[in-house]
Amino acid sequence: MGARAALPRIVSPLGRRAFVVVDPFLATTPAFREAVAALEASGIETHVHTDVLPELPVDSLQASAEAARAVRPDVVIGYGGGSALDASKLVALLLAHGGALPDYYGENAVPGPVLPLVAVPTTAGTGSEVTPVAVVADPARAVKVGISSPYLIPTAALVDPELSAAAPAGVTAHAGIDALVHAVESFTGRxxxxxxxxxxxxxxxxxxxxxxxxxxxxxxxxTSIESAVTHPTDRTAREDMARGSLLAGMAFGPTGTHLSHALQYPIGALTHTPHGLGTGLMLPYVLAACAAAIPEQLALVGQALGVDGSAQVAIRRIADIDRAIGLPHSLQDIGLTREQLPGIAELALGSARLIAITPVPVDAALLERILEAAWSGDLASLLD
Known part of the structure; x- marks a missing residue:
C-alpha cells in the first residue's frame, strides 16, 4: 500500500522526459495528479497522453506513437488498466523501432529492446505489468491479435493495491476473474x-x-475476489488481489494461456463484452472438457481454492466464484445465439498458440461441445 510514492525514484534513472499513457478517467483522479506532480517536482518533464481507446484499435496506437515521438521521451509510463499498459508497451515499441504495428504481430518479431517502460497498474487483473504481450484490435482481422516478445516486459512494475480500491465492482470482478483464469490456465496448460x-x-x-x-x-x-467485489474497502482483499494478479502475470507470461482465451476472443468480438467476463465465464466449461487429462493438476487447484476432492469439485468451486461475483451464467445471457457457435469454434481454432498449450487435443467438435454447454449453462453435461 502506498508504493506509488516511489514512482519518481523508479523513473529518474531511466531519463528526464516521460511520456505517460493513462486511461482518460484516471487522468482526472487525485492519485494520478499527485503522481504527475511528484514526477515534475523531481525534475522529470512529464507529458500526459489520454487518447487510450477501448480495445486498442491499431490506428489509434499509431497516432499515440506519433504524439510521443513529437516530445522525444526517454521513458514511457503506463498508468491504468490493461488497455493503458498494453498501449504504453506498443508506444515504447514504435518509438524504438518505428514501422507499423502489423510488422510485429505474432511472437519474437520485435528485433530488440524497446524504450524504457514503467507500468503502474490500477486494476488487479491483466498482469500486463510483468508480461511479454500486448493485444490490439485490427479491423482487418475478425479477432484481436497479439504482439509477443520478451522485450515488451516493462523495465519496472509499481503495484500499489490502493490504486485499485476506486474501481467499480464490475471492473474488479472482470479483472479479478481474468487473473484467476491466467493462474489456472498457466497451471493446467500443456x-x-x-x-x-x-x-x-x-x-x-x-x-x-x-x-x-x-x-x-x-x-x-x-480467497479474496468475492470480498474485493462486495467490500471494496477491504484492504487485505485488495492486497491479496494485487499480489495474486501480479503472480498470475509472472506465471502466464512464460507459459501462455489456453482454451478459455482462444474462445473469448471471438466471443468478445461478437458481444462487445469485457475480456475477463468472457474468460471467466468459459473457464469452468473448458476445465470440465479437459478434466480427464489433468486430474492431478485440478485437484491441486481445488486445494488452493480451499476445497479438497476431485477435479469436479475444483471446477464447481470456480463456477461458484463466477456466480458470487455476478458473472453471467451462460453465453445466451450475453446475447449469443446457438447458430453462432460453429463460427466461434472455427475462429477459436485459428488461435494456434493457445490451442498448442491446451492439455487435450482440440478440434471443432470439442469446441462446439464446450460452446453448446456454455450456451445452455449446462456444466454438468461436460462433467458427467
Whole structure:
C-alpha cells in the first residue's frame, strides 16, 4: 500500500522526459495528479497522453506513437488498466523501432529492446505489468491479435493495491476473474518440448518455475475476489488481489494461456463484452472438457481454492466464484445465439498458440461441445 510514492525514484534513472499513457478517467483522479506532480517536482518533464481507446484499435496506437515521438521521451509510463499498459508497451515499441504495428504481430518479431517502460497498474487483473504481450484490435482481422516478445516486459512494475480500491465492482470482478483464469490456465496448460537449437517461443507451456507462482496466485485470488467485489474497502482483499494478479502475470507470461482465451476472443468480438467476463465465464466449461487429462493438476487447484476432492469439485468451486461475483451464467445471457457457435469454434481454432498449450487435443467438435454447454449453462453435461 502506498508504493506509488516511489514512482519518481523508479523513473529518474531511466531519463528526464516521460511520456505517460493513462486511461482518460484516471487522468482526472487525485492519485494520478499527485503522481504527475511528484514526477515534475523531481525534475522529470512529464507529458500526459489520454487518447487510450477501448480495445486498442491499431490506428489509434499509431497516432499515440506519433504524439510521443513529437516530445522525444526517454521513458514511457503506463498508468491504468490493461488497455493503458498494453498501449504504453506498443508506444515504447514504435518509438524504438518505428514501422507499423502489423510488422510485429505474432511472437519474437520485435528485433530488440524497446524504450524504457514503467507500468503502474490500477486494476488487479491483466498482469500486463510483468508480461511479454500486448493485444490490439485490427479491423482487418475478425479477432484481436497479439504482439509477443520478451522485450515488451516493462523495465519496472509499481503495484500499489490502493490504486485499485476506486474501481467499480464490475471492473474488479472482470479483472479479478481474468487473473484467476491466467493462474489456472498457466497451471493446467500443456508443457511444450523446447528446441534448443532455435529461438524458443515466447510461451513454453507449464513448467517447474511457474507452477508455484500459479498455485499461490490461485490461492490469493480465490480467497479474496468475492470480498474485493462486495467490500471494496477491504484492504487485505485488495492486497491479496494485487499480489495474486501480479503472480498470475509472472506465471502466464512464460507459459501462455489456453482454451478459455482462444474462445473469448471471438466471443468478445461478437458481444462487445469485457475480456475477463468472457474468460471467466468459459473457464469452468473448458476445465470440465479437459478434466480427464489433468486430474492431478485440478485437484491441486481445488486445494488452493480451499476445497479438497476431485477435479469436479475444483471446477464447481470456480463456477461458484463466477456466480458470487455476478458473472453471467451462460453465453445466451450475453446475447449469443446457438447458430453462432460453429463460427466461434472455427475462429477459436485459428488461435494456434493457445490451442498448442491446451492439455487435450482440440478440434471443432470439442469446441462446439464446450460452446453448446456454455450456451445452455449446462456444466454438468461436460462433467458427467
Amino acid at each position: 508443457p511444450l518440448e523446447p528446441t534448443w537449437s532455435t529461438t524458443p517461443p515466447v510461451f513454453v507451456g507449464r513448467n517447474l518455475l511457474t507452477e508455484p507462482l500459479s498455485l499461490e496466485a490461485i490461492r490469493l485470488i480465490g
